[in-house]
Amino acid sequence: MLDEIVARVPEFAGPVELTVIKGGLSHRVVRVDAGGRRFVLRVLDPAVTEAGLGVSMDQEIANTVLAAETGAGPRVLRVLPDQHALVLEYVDGVTLSAADVPCRLEGIAAACRRLHSGRPFGNEFDIFDKLAEFLALCDRHGLGLPDGYAEQLPLVARIREALSARPLPRVPCHNDLLAENFIADGDRVRIVDYQLSGQNDPCFELGDIAAEALLDVDGVTRLAAAYFGAALTDQLLARVRLYLTMSNVTWTLWFRVHSGLLGGRAAADFDYAAEAAAKWGRALSDLGDRGLGELLDTVRR
Numbered sequence: 001m002l003d004e005i006v007a008r009v010p011e012f013a014g015p016v017e018l019t020v021i022k023g024g025l026s027h028r029v030v031r032v033d034a035g036g037r038r039f040v041l042r043v044l045d046p047a048v049t050e051a052g053l054g055v056s057m058d059q060e061i062a063n064t065v066l067a068a069e070t071g072a073g074p075r076v077l078r079v080l081p082d083q084h085a086l087v088l089e090y091v092d093g094v095t096l097s098a099a100d101v102p103c104r105l106e107g108i109a110a111a112c113r114r115l116h117s118g119r120p121f122g123n124e125f126d127i128f129d130k131l132a133e134f135l136a137l138c139d140r141h142g143l144g145l146p147d148g149y150a151e152q153l154p155l156v157a158r159i160r161e162a163l164s165a166r167p168l169p170r171v172p173c174h175n176d177l178l179a180e181n182f183i184a185d186g187d188r189v190r191i192v193d194y195q196l197s198g199q200n201d202p203c204f205e206l207g208d209i210a211a212e213a214l215l216d217v218d219g220v221t222r223l224a225a226a227y228f229g230a231a232l233t234d235q236l237l238a239r240v241r242l243y244l245t246m247s248n249v250t251w252t253l254w255f256r257v258h259s260g261l262l263g264g265r266a267a268a269d270f271d272y273a274a275e276a277a278a279k280w281g282r283a284l285s286d287l288g289d290r291g292l293g294e295l296l297d298t299v300r301r
């Protein structure tokens, strides 16, 4: 299957060397060395979209092309729509891990601003809608919910209501910025993997980065300051912090849906249940925090 795709790509004429890149939980990402050049071949897995874990494959491809126009994403050298495959620029840099994020906040914020200032994506992404989708999937497939999850849903509805009091203009967002989707190319940070991309509130992007990198309040504040500069207000910071909580609340169920519906494809060396439990623990701690009411009041103001 991979060989068939490789044979269709003119850039891959002559001897090619394929190296499967580790690090992704979905799709196939392969480094290709051909003709003295290095590329990345990303072959999308329809099962990911079918399980509701990503946007449609056509949408992901279109958004990857738009993200490349901004320079935030890797250049798209070729699209093979029938094979749901993309030939991408190989970003010759260092893939970040969560521990690297605190020292890279300026570069990360700059990459986000670049992505967010591009032409709009053709689809919307809302973390509360995603949560509703996951809840419906868990219900339909009898996957169950973590202990105490249902009890927190009224509070989640209050967070949604508070955030919608003064909505921000939606911009092209990645929506899944775990550290491994950042590649540091010198001082510059590039962004790969547009599986969940769509027009969204930029504060979700920042809150999600913070949630994935386990930033504390000081770290979140520094990230928001790096992104917004002098425009940062208490309202914006409160928005980012509420979305941080929503990232943990919602992505807890990503793991449940992934192991429930795509269990057979799970990466052997990744503990999905432990990751879900850790996210839920952090979500619960934020939802039970005495400062939550103040954050809700601040975003409404």
Ligand SMILES: Nc1ncnc2c1ncn2[C@@H]1O[C@H](COP(=O)(O)OP(=O)(O)O)[C@@H](O)[C@H]1O
Binding pocket: 021, 022, 023, 024, 025, 026, 027, 028, 029, 040, 042, 074, 088, 089, 090, 091, 092, 095, 180, 181, 183, 192, 193, 194, 195
């Ligand atoms: N264009 C690229 N150049 C260099 N490395 C890449 C590129 N795209 C992806 N990678 C590497 O492959 C890993 C997995 O790719 P990613 O697109 O994030 O797939 P997944 O959807 O499986 O998470 C990334 O964490 C990064 O290390």
Ligand SMILES: [Mg+2]
Binding pocket: 023, 024, 025, 180, 181, 192, 193
């Ligand atoms: Mg990825």
